Amino acid sequence: MKGLLLSIGAFLLSVAFTIRQDYPAVAAPESLSAWGFFTGNIADQQPAAGVVPYRLNTPLFSDYAEKLRFVRLPAGQSVPYTPDDVLAFPVGTVLIKTFYFPTDFRQPDKGRRLLETRLLVHEAAGWKALEYVWNAEQTDAILEVAGEQTNVAYTDASGKNHRQLYVMPNLNQCKGCHNRNETLMPIGPSARQLNGNLTYADGEANQLTYWQQHGLLTNLPALASVPKTPVWNDPATGSLDARARAWLDINCAHCHRPDGPASTSGLNLRHTETNPTAWGVQKTPVAAGRGSGGRQFDIVPGKPDESILVYRMESTDPGVMMPEVARKVTHREGVALVREWIRAMHP
Numbered sequence: 001m002k003g004l005l006l007s008i009g010a011f012l013l014s015v016a017f018t019i020r021q022d023y024p025a026v027a028a029p030e031s032l033s034a035w036g037f038f039t040g041n042i043a044d045q046q047p048a049a050g051v052v053p054y055r056l057n058t059p060l061f062s063d064y065a066e067k068l069r070f071v072r073l074p075a076g077q078s079v080p081y082t083p084d085d086v087l088a089f090p091v092g093t094v095l096i097k098t099f100y101f102p103t104d105f106r107q108p109d110k111g112r113r114l115l116e117t118r119l120l121v122h123e124a125a126g127w128k129a130l131e132y133v134w135n136a137e138q139t140d141a142i143l144e145v146a147g148e149q150t151n152v153a154y155t156d157a158s159g160k161n162h163r164q165l166y167v168m169p170n171l172n173q174c175k176g177c178h179n180r181n182e183t184l185m186p187i188g189p190s191a192r193q194l195n196g197n198l199t200y201a202d203g204e205a206n207q208l209t210y211w212q213q214h215g216l217l218t219n220l221p222a223l224a225s226v227p228k229t230p231v232w233n234d235p236a237t238g239s240l241d242a243r244a245r246a247w248l249d250i251n252c253a254h255c256h257r258p259d260g261p262a263s264t265s266g267l268n269l270r271h272t273e274t275n276p277t278a279w280g281v282q283k284t285p286v287a288a289g290r291g292s293g294g295r296q297f298d299i300v301p302g303k304p305d306e307s308i309l310v311y312r313m314e315s316t317d318p319g320v321m322m323p324e325v326a327r328k329v330t331h332r333e334g335v336a337l338v339r340e341w342i343r344a345m346h347p
Helices: 002-016 171-177 207-213 240-252 308-314 332-343
Strands: 051-054 066-072 094-102 112-123 126-134 141-143 148-155 161-168 197-200 203-206
Touching: 051 197, 094 148, 112 141, 112 148, 112 161, 197 207, 203 207, 240 332, 308 332
Parallel strands: none
Antiparallel strands: 051 066, 066 094, 094 112, 112 126, 126 141, 148 161, 197 203
16 A cells, blocks of 8 residues: 555656756656766766766765765856855756765775665745655666665774664655745755865866856855855864854754744754854753753753753654754764863853
């Protein structure tokens, strides 16, 4: 019965969902390969003409999955520069993100397993999310409405072996995070997140400069004046405060912001917020419940163990953990960073 319902759902989605790019609207393809994003063996993720790879300085944590990111703009169109918020991509843009696990994080050449490719497609009516799940043969990914889950095994950078459940979201869960004033929006690709180097087919370059030189970005000011998100785990790129705020911004602020779905919490975890109370410092929760873990304040300066923020970051209890969606395991390194940040705060 479940298989029948999923098949009906996929059929209805393929009929109802149309996209608008630089060619007439078509139904959403049932397979990722039909989009034409990649050349050769699709699992190699080699971008086709007009598809540009990108990366974020500090990306969202997704249960230790690695990600390959690409963007395809409509032919002849570009994105205007804005200093802080997500770039205003034109109608017809497709953002492409493939999630995978290397067999061994220490030796990427040992192979990898592609799990899912998520698309955000900007059509005339707004952004739409699509989820493609990779088959076991790694020959293609198939449109999936209801999400999926699977077990993954890998060796981490320290040589420790892991086996864990990996959950791929359904389309409603996509809307849960990509929500700005009840409108689905991208989260990551802002100028400050793209202000870093990436190795392209023709060499290494700053991403914003590369986009400008290839007609993807307009009105870029002198690079020295462009804000830059630090790399959360690289002290050479920013202070402890800046890196912790960057981690919270990308992992939490898509909900915890004035126009986000968790605005009623009173927390604003955007990197632009300057009021420590809005971050949670000595702030009591709006609705305590068991999510507080018996703690009184979201952040207690100098005392991470008494801070609700840390408690919820560490938890894997679905009724307690934050973020609520997109993770099943604790980001140990991210928690350590936020703990250090709170510990360094003056009472």
